[in-house]
Amino acid sequence: MRKVKTFFALFSLSILLTLALSALQVNPLHAATESASWLMAQEQTNNRSFEEIVKNSQKKEGLFTLYHNQETGKVHLELSxxxxxxNYLCFISLESGIGEGGIFRGLDLNEFLFQWRRQNNKVQLVVPNINFRTQPNDPQSRSVNRSVSDSVLYSLPILSTHPERQSILIDLTNVITSDRDLSNLANSFSKFLGSRYSIDSEKSYVYQVKSFPLNIEIESVFGFSENSGSRGRTLSSLPDSRAFNLNVRYSFIEVPTENSYRPRLADERVGFFTSAYKDLSNSTGRSPFVRYINRWNLQKQDPNSPLSPPIKPIVFWIENTVPLExxxxxxxxxxxxxExxxxxxxxxxxQVKQMPDDAPWDPADVRYNTIRWSTSFQPWFNGYGPSHxxxxxxxxxxxxxxxxxNAVAKFYEGVGFLIDNNEGNNSQQNSSSQMNRNPCNLGRLSLAATSAANVNLSHDISSEHLCFGFESNRQLAMGAMAMSLFDGVNENSPKIQDYVHQYLRFLTAHEVGHTLGLRHNFHGSTLLSPEQLNDTNITHNLGLVGSVMDYVPVNLAPKGEPQGDYFPIIIGPYDRWAIEYGYTPTTANTLYAEEQFLKDIxxxxxxxxxxxxTDEDLWGVFLDPAANVFDLSNNMLQYSEWQLDNAIAMWDRLESRSPRAGEGYYQIRRMFETIFGYYQNHAENIVLYIGGQSFNRNRIGDPNGRLPFEPIPVIQQREALATLQKYVFSEEAFQFSPQLLNKLAPSRWQDWGNPDANSSLEYRIGDRILRLQKSILEEILAPTRLVRLRDLEFKTAPNNSLTMPELFEALQNSIWTEVLQPEEGVEISGIRRSLQREHLNLLTKMVLREVSVPEDxxxxxxxxxxxxQEVLDKTLEKHNDGMNAYTLAHLEMTRDRIVKTLGAQLQTN
Known part of the structure; x- marks a missing residue:
C-alpha cells in the first residue's frame, strides 16, 4: 500500500511541476539544461580541481589532450x-607478439566507430549502430533509433570540469589496461591461451602515449601469467613459458568531415573490400543494402586533363627498419x-619515400603510410596489408x-652447400621446417580434413590481409632448389639475389593492392597457357598472371626447358581493370548517377x-579448380603434371648430392620433405577437377557472359583421375633408392633453435607415402565430392559426366591391380598393401553408414x-602357394573384413 501511495505522490508532483513550468512559460528542455549546469557546478565543488588531478602528468596535445602520469600509471583524457x-575511429592492433602460435606483431584486434556521449555526471564510450540508416529528413529515423540499439562499452565518471575551457576530464586507464579493455585481448587469443594464462593486473601498464593532430596513439603492456595448477606445452620463443607480455596499440582517429570525398558503389564482379549498411529509406524495389568500395580520396589537380597528378598522392614511407638490400x-x-x-x-x-634515420616524425602518426619490417620466431604470414x-x-x-x-630470412637460414658427387656443383635449400605446415593445404573436402595448420585463434586469422605464409615459403624454397639441383646455382650467386628481389617485389605489390582496397583474386593465376608462362615477351607486357592479388606459386619451367620469370614482375590485366573501376573520376553529380558509368566498366x-x-569462392568450397591457391596457368592439369615431374627429377638429383665436408645430412632430409609437400600440393590441385564446376560472377547481359556454373568437361575429369592413378596410386610412384633414404637424418641439436628437435630419429618413409596417398584418396571419395558427382548427372548432357560407378571402378582397378589382374605368383608391396587397406576402410565406412554419403x-x-570378395576367393584359391607371407595374410584378412562388413546388421532410422 505504501508503494502505491508513493507512486501517486510522485505522479502528482510531476503534474504540479509541469503546471508550474507552464505558468512560468519555462521550456522543459531549458530547465534540463539549467539542471545540467547545476550538476556541473556541483562536480566542480565536490571533486578535486582539474589541475590537481593532472598534476605531475605529462601533457600530450593533439586530436585529444592526454595526461600521462608515469609514476601512478594513470592516463587521463580531456574532452572539449x-x-x-x-564520430571517431578506434583501431586496435598487437604491437608485439610472442613469436609463435599466431600471436604476432601487427595483427588487427578490433576496429570500430565510436562517440563520446555525456550522460549526467558520466561520459559513455558508445559504438553507434551504423548498420541501419535512413536518408535525411526521413521520419523513419525516429523508428530506427527505437528499433535498434547502440553499444555502450564504458561509462566513465567525470572527475572534473575545467573552469575556463569547460572541458571534462575522465580516467582512461582501465579502458586500456584491464582484462575488459577495448581490444578484448584475453578473448582474442582464448583458444590458444585456453585456461592456462590470464591477464595479471600487477604486470599491466600504459607504456607510452603519443598525440598527433589527426590521431592519438596509446600503447599498453599486458602481462600474462600462468594460472595456478595450469600446465601446457613449452613455448619455444619464450625464455620461460610461465609468463609473457603483449603490447597493444590503441589508435584513435577523427572521422573526416570534409565533403570532397564521394563514396563509390561496389559491384560483386570487381573485388573491392566494402563498407555496407541497410538503407531503410529505399523504396525503389532494389536491394536495400548499400555497399561502398573502400578506396582512397584521389582527386586530379587538373580535372580536365586525361592524365593529371593527384592533389594528394598516396605516399608510402619505407621505415628505416627495413634492411638496405x-x-x-x-x-x-x-x-x-x-601503371x-x-x-x-x-x-x-x-609515391615511395624513404624514412630517414633521423626522421623528425613518428611512424605512428596517421599522416604517414609506412612499410614496416617485422621479425617473428614462427610467423604465419609473409606480408600483412591492413588499412584504416x-x-x-x-x-x-x-x-x-x-x-x-622471415619471408627472406627463412629462405637464407640454414642455406648450405650440397656437393654433386658426380659434377662438383654447389646448391642450396631452404631449411625451414615450417614449409611443411601449410595452413592453405586444407584437406579441402576430405573426411579427415586437416585444419588450418593447428590454427587455434578465436579472431579471424584467415583475414585477407594476412597473406602467403607457409606454402609461400615452400614455393620460394622449391625455386631455389630447382636452381641449385638443375643448374648448380649457389647461394651467393647474383641469380639468387635476383630471385629473392623478384619475390619480394611481388609480395610488396600484393600487400599494396590490399591497401588500395583490393581483395584476393584467386582466379588471377589462369591468365596464360602452360606454354606461355616462360615466354618473357608475354609476361613482361601482359603479365605472368591476371592479378597479383592471387596466391601465386613459383613458376618452374619443365626440366630442360628455358626458364622465364619466377614471379610476376608487373601487375595483371585484372589489376588494371579493378583500379579503373575504383578510381576513374566521373562527372556525375550523385552517387547513383555514376552507376551506369561503373556498370560499363x-x-x-x-x-x-x-x-x-575471392575468399568466399574458395575456402570451404573448392568447387572451381581455377579458383585456387598456388596454382598456375589456364591448364592446371598440364602444369601440375609438369611440377610432379619436376619434383621427381629433384628427388633423383638428391641421390647424387651430399653435404659439404664437416656438415650433417639434415639438409637433405629437409629438402626431401619440402619436395614431398610440393608434390602433395599439386596432387591436391588435380583432385579439384573431379566433380568440379567453373563458377563466374557474370550478370545477365554482360558481353561474353556465361551461366554462373559450368561443369568441368568430362574429358578433363577423366584425365585428372588418370594422372592421380599414375603419380599417386600406381606401383611405380614413390620409388626411392636405399642410398637416398639412408641419408635422411635430422639435425641432432637439442634446443629450441632446432626445428628437428622433436622429430623422430628415423625417417618413416612408409608413413609419409601413406599419409599423402590417404589424403588424396579421402579427397576423391569425400562426401561433398560424391554429392557433386551425383548432381552433375542432372547438370550435364547424357553420357557427358564422370559418374560415381566409373569413379569407384577406376579406383578399385588402380588400387587392387595385383588381384584383379594377377600374374603368376601374386606379390603385393608394403606401400600397396597400406593403400589397399585405406581404400577398404573408406568403402567399409560407407557401407556401415559411418559417413554420410549419397545412397548410390x-x-x-x-x-x-x-x-x-569374389575375386579374392578365386585369387586365394588359385595363387595361395605362390604368395609370400605378407601378401597371403593381407588378402586373407581383407577377405575376412569384407565378409563381416557385408554381413553386418545395420541400424537404420
Missing amino acids: PEQLQK YREAITEGVLMWN AFEKAGYQDAI VNPLTGQILDADIVIES AQKSGEPELSFA ALTLAWFQLKQL
Missing part, C-alpha cells in the same frame, strides 16, 4: 564540449601500381604494411583475363566390396 557526440625491391613493388592508375587518369598516384577505413563512406584513411623478415568481367574469384555411393561401395 565540441568533441562530444562526434631490400628497399629497392619494395620500392618497385609499390610503384608497380602506377594501373595511369589508365584511371592519374600520373604518379603512388571510414565505415560510413568507405574512404581509406591510412595504411601500414608489414613485411615479415564492370560488365567487361566476361573477358577471360578479368576473371575474379553406399550401394556402389557395397557392390565394389562384393566384387572384390
Whole structure:
C-alpha cells in the first residue's frame, strides 16, 4: 500500500511541476539544461580541481589532450564540449607478439566507430549502430533509433570540469589496461591461451602515449601469467613459458568531415573490400543494402586533363627498419601500381619515400603510410596489408604494411652447400621446417580434413590481409632448389639475389593492392597457357598472371626447358581493370548517377583475363579448380603434371648430392620433405577437377557472359583421375633408392633453435607415402565430392559426366591391380598393401553408414566390396602357394573384413 501511495505522490508532483513550468512559460528542455549546469557546478565543488588531478602528468596535445602520469600509471583524457557526440575511429592492433602460435606483431584486434556521449555526471564510450540508416529528413529515423540499439562499452565518471575551457576530464586507464579493455585481448587469443594464462593486473601498464593532430596513439603492456595448477606445452620463443607480455596499440582517429570525398558503389564482379549498411529509406524495389568500395580520396589537380597528378598522392614511407638490400625491391613493388592508375587518369598516384634515420616524425602518426619490417620466431604470414577505413563512406584513411623478415630470412637460414658427387656443383635449400605446415593445404573436402595448420585463434586469422605464409615459403624454397639441383646455382650467386628481389617485389605489390582496397583474386593465376608462362615477351607486357592479388606459386619451367620469370614482375590485366573501376573520376553529380558509368566498366568481367574469384569462392568450397591457391596457368592439369615431374627429377638429383665436408645430412632430409609437400600440393590441385564446376560472377547481359556454373568437361575429369592413378596410386610412384633414404637424418641439436628437435630419429618413409596417398584418396571419395558427382548427372548432357560407378571402378582397378589382374605368383608391396587397406576402410565406412554419403555411393561401395570378395576367393584359391607371407595374410584378412562388413546388421532410422 505504501508503494502505491508513493507512486501517486510522485505522479502528482510531476503534474504540479509541469503546471508550474507552464505558468512560468519555462521550456522543459531549458530547465534540463539549467539542471545540467547545476550538476556541473556541483562536480566542480565536490571533486578535486582539474589541475590537481593532472598534476605531475605529462601533457600530450593533439586530436585529444592526454595526461600521462608515469609514476601512478594513470592516463587521463580531456574532452572539449565540441568533441562530444562526434564520430571517431578506434583501431586496435598487437604491437608485439610472442613469436609463435599466431600471436604476432601487427595483427588487427578490433576496429570500430565510436562517440563520446555525456550522460549526467558520466561520459559513455558508445559504438553507434551504423548498420541501419535512413536518408535525411526521413521520419523513419525516429523508428530506427527505437528499433535498434547502440553499444555502450564504458561509462566513465567525470572527475572534473575545467573552469575556463569547460572541458571534462575522465580516467582512461582501465579502458586500456584491464582484462575488459577495448581490444578484448584475453578473448582474442582464448583458444590458444585456453585456461592456462590470464591477464595479471600487477604486470599491466600504459607504456607510452603519443598525440598527433589527426590521431592519438596509446600503447599498453599486458602481462600474462600462468594460472595456478595450469600446465601446457613449452613455448619455444619464450625464455620461460610461465609468463609473457603483449603490447597493444590503441589508435584513435577523427572521422573526416570534409565533403570532397564521394563514396563509390561496389559491384560483386570487381573485388573491392566494402563498407555496407541497410538503407531503410529505399523504396525503389532494389536491394536495400548499400555497399561502398573502400578506396582512397584521389582527386586530379587538373580535372580536365586525361592524365593529371593527384592533389594528394598516396605516399608510402619505407621505415628505416627495413634492411638496405631490400628497399629497392619494395620500392618497385609499390610503384608497380602506377601503371594501373595511369589508365584511371592519374600520373604518379603512388609515391615511395624513404624514412630517414633521423626522421623528425613518428611512424605512428596517421599522416604517414609506412612499410614496416617485422621479425617473428614462427610467423604465419609473409606480408600483412591492413588499412584504416571510414565505415560510413568507405574512404581509406591510412595504411601500414608489414613485411615479415622471415619471408627472406627463412629462405637464407640454414642455406648450405650440397656437393654433386658426380659434377662438383654447389646448391642450396631452404631449411625451414615450417614449409611443411601449410595452413592453405586444407584437406579441402576430405573426411579427415586437416585444419588450418593447428590454427587455434578465436579472431579471424584467415583475414585477407594476412597473406602467403607457409606454402609461400615452400614455393620460394622449391625455386631455389630447382636452381641449385638443375643448374648448380649457389647461394651467393647474383641469380639468387635476383630471385629473392623478384619475390619480394611481388609480395610488396600484393600487400599494396590490399591497401588500395583490393581483395584476393584467386582466379588471377589462369591468365596464360602452360606454354606461355616462360615466354618473357608475354609476361613482361601482359603479365605472368591476371592479378597479383592471387596466391601465386613459383613458376618452374619443365626440366630442360628455358626458364622465364619466377614471379610476376608487373601487375595483371585484372589489376588494371579493378583500379579503373575504383578510381576513374566521373562527372556525375550523385552517387547513383555514376552507376551506369561503373556498370560499363564492370560488365567487361566476361573477358577471360578479368576473371575474379575471392575468399568466399574458395575456402570451404573448392568447387572451381581455377579458383585456387598456388596454382598456375589456364591448364592446371598440364602444369601440375609438369611440377610432379619436376619434383621427381629433384628427388633423383638428391641421390647424387651430399653435404659439404664437416656438415650433417639434415639438409637433405629437409629438402626431401619440402619436395614431398610440393608434390602433395599439386596432387591436391588435380583432385579439384573431379566433380568440379567453373563458377563466374557474370550478370545477365554482360558481353561474353556465361551461366554462373559450368561443369568441368568430362574429358578433363577423366584425365585428372588418370594422372592421380599414375603419380599417386600406381606401383611405380614413390620409388626411392636405399642410398637416398639412408641419408635422411635430422639435425641432432637439442634446443629450441632446432626445428628437428622433436622429430623422430628415423625417417618413416612408409608413413609419409601413406599419409599423402590417404589424403588424396579421402579427397576423391569425400562426401561433398560424391554429392557433386551425383548432381552433375542432372547438370550435364547424357553420357557427358564422370559418374560415381566409373569413379569407384577406376579406383578399385588402380588400387587392387595385383588381384584383379594377377600374374603368376601374386606379390603385393608394403606401400600397396597400406593403400589397399585405406581404400577398404573408406568403402567399409560407407557401407556401415559411418559417413554420410549419397545412397548410390553406399550401394556402389557395397557392390565394389562384393566384387572384390569374389575375386579374392578365386585369387586365394588359385595363387595361395605362390604368395609370400605378407601378401597371403593381407588378402586373407581383407577377405575376412569384407565378409563381416557385408554381413553386418545395420541400424537404420
